[in-house]
Amino acid sequence: MKANMNQHELLALAHSAMDNAYVPYSNFRVGAAIETESGEVFSGCNVENASYPEGTCAEAGAISSMVRAGESKIRHIYVMGMGDELVTPCGGCRQRIREFATAETEIHICSPDGVRKTFLMNDLLPFSFGPDNLAV
Numbered sequence: 001m002k003a004n005m006n007q008h009e010l011l012a013l014a015h016s017a018m019d020n021a022y023v024p025y026s027n028f029r030v031g032a033a034i035e036t037e038s039g040e041v042f043s044g045c046n047v048e049n050a051s052y053p054e055g056t057c058a059e060a061g062a063i064s065s066m067v068r069a070g071e072s073k074i075r076h077i078y079v080m081g082m083g084d085e086l087v088t089p090c091g092g093c094r095q096r097i098r099e100f101a102t103a104e105t106e107i108h109i110c111s112p113d114g115v116r117k118t119f120l121m122n123d124l125l126p127f128s129f130g131p132d133n134l135a136v
């Protein structure tokens with residue numbers, strides 16, 4: 001995927017991912033865009049399923065695309081929802097992001113108008129369990 005986008009372009013990417021979300025059951029569209037430490041960019045959308053628990057979140061799709069490209073350090077992740085409420089990542093996605101986060105990773109919660117609030121990983125998942133805990 002293209003590298004070195006500015007914030008405006010990253011927001012547009014999250015928006016276009018959100019537009020392609022497959023959400024026949026919730027009708028709740030989410031898009032995510034990741035910029036890695038090396039400047040590569042990836043995106044994902046939520047993909048629901050007739051067997052409801054098999055649906056996947058936008059963040060999971062973007063992370064899968066990032067890992068497929070051989071990248072593993074998230075610098076910024078933009079998560080965009082459509083409504084008035086802030087769409088902060090679900091508990092499962094906080095842990096998914098944590099796997100590829102550093103102390104500097106910024107999680108930007110967005111509406112189609114832009115960034116509404118920015119968190120650090122430790123704000124969303126304090127006292128987290130991560131790869132270092134398995135390094136014995």
Ligand SMILES: O=c1ccn([C@H]2C[C@H](O)[C@@H](CO)O2)c(=O)[nH]1
Binds near residue numbers: 028045057079
């Ligand atoms: O951060 C979030 C929160 C929810 N969803 C999706 C899951 C489901 O398809 C829909 C409603 O929960 O939104 C995401 O993709 N990311």
Ligand SMILES: [Zn+2]
Binds near residue numbers: 057059090
């Ligand atoms: Zn999630």
